[in-house]
Amino acid sequence: MQRRDHPLPSRSLGTVRTLTSFHYGPPGGAKVYVQASLHADELPGMLVAHHLRERLAELEARDALRGEVVVVPVANPIGLSQWLLRSPIGRFELASGENFNRHYPALRDAVWARIEPSLGPDAQANAALVRAALRESVAQLTVESELEAQRRTLLALACDAEVVLDLHCDAEAVLHLYAGTPLWPQTEPLARHLGAQATLLATESGDQPFDEACSQIWWELAEKAGPARPIPLGCLSVTVELRGMADVGHAQARQDAQALVDFLTHRGLVAGEAPPLPPLPYPATPLAGSMPVTAPVSGVLAWHRAPGDWVREGELIVDVIDPISGQVTPLASATDGLLYARENLRFVTAGTRLAKVAGQEARRTGKLLGA
Ligand SMILES: [Zn+2]
Numbered sequence: 001m002q003r004r005d006h007p008l009p010s011r012s013l014g015t016v017r018t019l020t021s022f023h024y025g026p027p028g029g030a031k032v033y034v035q036a037s038l039h040a041d042e043l044p045g046m047l048v049a050h051h052l053r054e055r056l057a058e059l060e061a062r063d064a065l066r067g068e069v070v071v072v073p074v075a076n077p078i079g080l081s082q083w084l085l086r087s088p089i090g091r092f093e094l095a096s097g098e099n100f101n102r103h104y105p106a107l108r109d110a111v112w113a114r115i116e117p118s119l120g121p122d123a124q125a126n127a128a129l130v131r132a133a134l135r136e137s138v139a140q141l142t143v144e145s146e147l148e149a150q151r152r153t154l155l156a157l158a159c160d161a162e163v164v165l166d167l168h169c170d171a172e173a174v175l176h177l178y179a180g181t182p183l184w185p186q187t188e189p190l191a192r193h194l195g196a197q198a199t200l201l202a203t204e205s206g207d208q209p210f211d212e213a214c215s216q217i218w219w220e221l222a223e224k225a226g227p228a229r230p231i232p233l234g235c236l237s238v239t240v241e242l243r244g245m246a247d248v249g250h251a252q253a254r255q256d257a258q259a260l261v262d263f264l265t266h267r268g269l270v271a272g273e274a275p276p277l278p279p280l281p282y283p284a285t286p287l288a289g290s291m292p293v294t295a296p297v298s299g300v301l302a303w304h305r306a307p308g309d310w311v312r313e314g315e316l317i318v319d320v321i322d323p324i325s326g327q328v329t330p331l332a333s334a335t336d337g338l339l340y341a342r343e344n345l346r347f348v349t350a351g352t353r354l355a356k357v358a359g360q361e362a363r364r365t366g367k368l369l370g371a
Contacts, residue, residue: 079093106213218235
C-alpha cells in the first residue's frame with residue numbers, strides 16, 4: 001500500500017488542506033477507484049472506506065489484487081471544515097454556493113482531439129488511448145480556486161479507472177445507485193451484491209456530477225468514432241447512496257465493504273471465486289421516472305410511509321401540518337414505485353422536496369438531479 005498526499009492550493013493565508021489517496025495492488029494495469037463523502041458530512045461512505053481498506057490490506061498481503069485499487073476515504077476536506085452555528089454544511093461550498101458534486105469538467109472535445117488521429121480497429125488499444133488522453137487532459141486543466149483544485153485532483157485519480165465508485169448517502173433512504181443508462185448491464189452485479197433497492201439510470205442527469213464526468217465520455221466518444229473504430233464502455237462509474245445520514249455503524253459498513261470486494265471478485269479484479277449473485281431487489285428505473293413529493297406549504301411532517309415501501313400512485317405518503325391554522329396537507333405519490341428516500345428534517349419550508357419514488361415511466365425532463 002502506498003499513501004499519497006495531495007495538497008490543495010491555499011484558499012486563505014495560513015491554511016492548507018490535503019486530499020489523501022491510498023493505493024493497493026499492482027499499478028499500471030486494471031484500476032479501481034473508490035472515494036467517500038464527496039458531500040463531506042455524508043458519513044456512511046467514510047466508514048465503509050475504513051473497512052474496505054482493512055480488507056484490501058489483507059488481499060494485498062496474500063497477493064490477491066489483480067489491479068490497483070485507489071481509495072480516497074475523505075473526498076472533500078473543504079466541505080468537512082464548513083460548520084455554521086454547530087451544523088455541518090457539506091453539500092455546497094460556502095464561498096461559491098456550488099454543489100461539491102457538480103460542475104466536473106467535460107473533457108470529450110479535448111480527449112477526442114488527442115485520440116482521433118490514432119484510433120484503429122482494436123477496441124482495447126483505443127481504450128488505452130482514451131485513458132492516456134484523459135490523464136493528459138485532466139493534468140492540463142487550469143484551476144483558479146481550492147474547489148477547482150479539489151475537483152481536478154479527484155478526477156486525476158479516477159479518470160483512467162475501469163471501475164469508479166462514489167460513496168454518498170441520502171437524508172433517510174434505502175441503499176440505491178445512480179449510473180449511466182448504457183452501464184446497466186455492468187452495474188447490475190454491483191446492485192445485486194450491495195442489495196440496492198433502487199437503481200436510477202440516466203445518460204445525462206444535468207450539471208455534470210462526478211460519476212458522469214468519469215463515464216459519459218466513453219459512450220460519447222464511441223458514438224463519434226463509429227463502429228469501425230470501436231471504443232468500449234471503459235469506465236463503470238456509479239454513485240452509491242449508502243442509505244441515510246445516520247446509517248453509520250460497524251456491522252453494516254463491514255457488510256457493504258465485503259459486498260464491494262465480492263463485486264470486484266465478480267469482475268476478476270480480486271483473485272478467487274465470487275459468491276453467487278444475490279437476487280436483484282428491484283429493477284433499474286429511469287432517473288426521469290423518479291418522482292418527487294414536494295411540500296406546497298411549510299409545516300411539521302408526519303410520515304405515513306418509509307423508505308423501502310412500495311407505493312401506488314395517489315397513495316398518501318406524508319402529512320404537512322400547520323399547528324397554527326390546524327390545516328393538514330396530505331401529500332400523495334405521483335407514481336407507482338419504490339419510495340427510496342425521504343427528508344430527515346421534520347419541519348420544512350414550502351417548496352422542499354420531501355420524498356422520492358422510483359417509478360418505471362420516464363416523466364421528467366431537464367435537469368434530473370436535485371440541487
Ligand atoms: Zn451526496
